[in-house]
Amino acid sequence: xKASVVINVTDREVxxxxxxxxxxxxFASEIVIVDMTSGDALFEMARKYRAKCYKHExxxxxxxxxxxGISKAQNEWILIVxxxxxxxxxxxxKLKEVMYKNEADYFRLPRKNIIFGKWIKxxxxxxxxNIRFFKKGSVYWNEVIHxxxxxxxxxxxxxAIENNAIIHYHYQTIEQYIERMNRYTTAQANGxxxxxxxxxxxxxxxxxxxxxxxxxxxxxxxxxxxxGLVLAGLQAFSEFVVYLKVWQKTRFKGxxxxxxxxxxxxxxxxxxxxxxxADTLLKQNGSFYQRLKRRFKLP
Numbered sequence: 001x002k003a004s005v006v007i008n009v010t011d012r013e014v015x016x017x018x019x020x021x022x023x024x025x026x027f028a029s030e031i032v033i034v035d036m037t038s039g040d041a042l043f044e045m046a047r048k049y050r051a052k053c054y055k056h057e058x059x060x061x062x063x064x065x066x067x068x069g070i071s072k073a074q075n076e077w078i079l080i081v082x083x084x085x086x087x088x089x090x091x092x093x094k095l096k097e098v099m100y101k102n103e104a105d106y107f108r109l110p111r112k113n114i115i116f117g118k119w120i121k122x123x124x125x126x127x128x129x130n131i132r133f134f135k136k137g138s139v140y141w142n143e144v145i146h147x148x149x150x151x152x153x154x155x156x157x158x159x160a161i162e163n164n165a166i167i168h169y170h171y172q173t174i175e176q177y178i179e180r181m182n183r184y185t186t187a188q189a190n191g192x193x194x195x196x197x198x199x200x201x202x203x204x205x206x207x208x209x210x211x212x213x214x215x216x217x218x219x220x221x222x223x224x225x226x227x228g229l230v231l232a233g234l235q236a237f238s239e240f241v242v243y244l245k246v247w248q249k250t251r252f253k254g255x256x257x258x259x260x261x262x263x264x265x266x267x268x269x270x271x272x273x274x275x276x277x278a279d280t281l282l283k284q285n286g287s288f289y290q291r292l293k294r295r296f297k298l299p
Contacts, residue, residue, distance in 0.1 A: 001099050002029040004073035006080050008062050010036045013083035016169070017042070021049045023086035027095065028079065034069040060183050066141035066149070073136065080132045084170065085111075090163040095133055098156070105153025106134035112165040116172070116227060123221035123228045124214065127160035128168075145187040181238050189245035199250050201257055202265045203243040209269040212236035217276035 005028040031051035035042045036058045046053035054072050059065050077099050110127035113120050140150045158164040171177040212232045215221045221228030
């Protein structure tokens with residue numbers, strides 16, 4: 001059995017391409033590059049790695065072009081990799097093993113997200129399963145940003161261990177995060193509006209708060225130390241911007257907001273915060289009875 005690797009590339013990602021190509025060259029019998037860059041330099045790199053290169057217009061996010069790249073692949077098995085990712089030798093061997101065992105039609109792979117120089121093991125960034133390895137025809141993307149693709153047949157999750165993970169060199173700078181956030185939030189806001197979402201001012205408080213609490217407390221982002229706090233804050237801000245952009249689509253209508261209503265919503269958020277604060281302290285320190293047992297050395 002043979003596998004094709006499909007990689008979508010924009011101008012922002014050309015510098016990372018040689019790294020991912022080196023990581024898959026021994027695994028793939030075919031490499032397909034979807035070239036969304038503004039020049040022709042990518043063809044020279046593709047020739048060096050014996051990759052097939054297909055031009056495509058630039059799109060705001062990758063899900064729109066996933067199916068195009070897959071359609072150009074010739075082999076039965078497809079591996080989707082992004083330019084800021086690499087496939088380790090351990091994962092390469094694992095994929096060959098599952099390909100020859102032929103026990104499923106598609107596989108969800110964990111991703112090891114390295115953000116601001118650190119592997120983020122909590123904060124809902126791990127195991128970050130993605131459907132990336134599959135038989136051609138069993139997986140189809142519906143072109144919605146950050147969407148889970150449509151599948152048919154049997155699926156299997158690879159064990160959430162480091163050796164099975166795609167290594168993802170995610171956000172490297174705050175500037176990079178903000179640049180992507182601006183593109184992604186526009187697409188997310190447009191998607192919400194398309195699905196009938198109406199602007200409600202309380203979403204500007206509730207949605208970001210839920211995102212922060214979900215990542216920092218429920219997702220145990222505090223275990224990622226300062227990185228966990230920063231990422232929870234950035235993700236909360238991203239939610240805030242999404243709903244600001246929904247508001248923008250109304251031509252910024254809604255100037256009759258009363259402070260008493262804001263205070264009422266913030267009290268609910270405060271209550272949620274106190275719940276997660278208490279829950280986290282309990283996980284960290286144990287129950288009162290357990291603390292007494294430790295202090296007085298009770299059986």
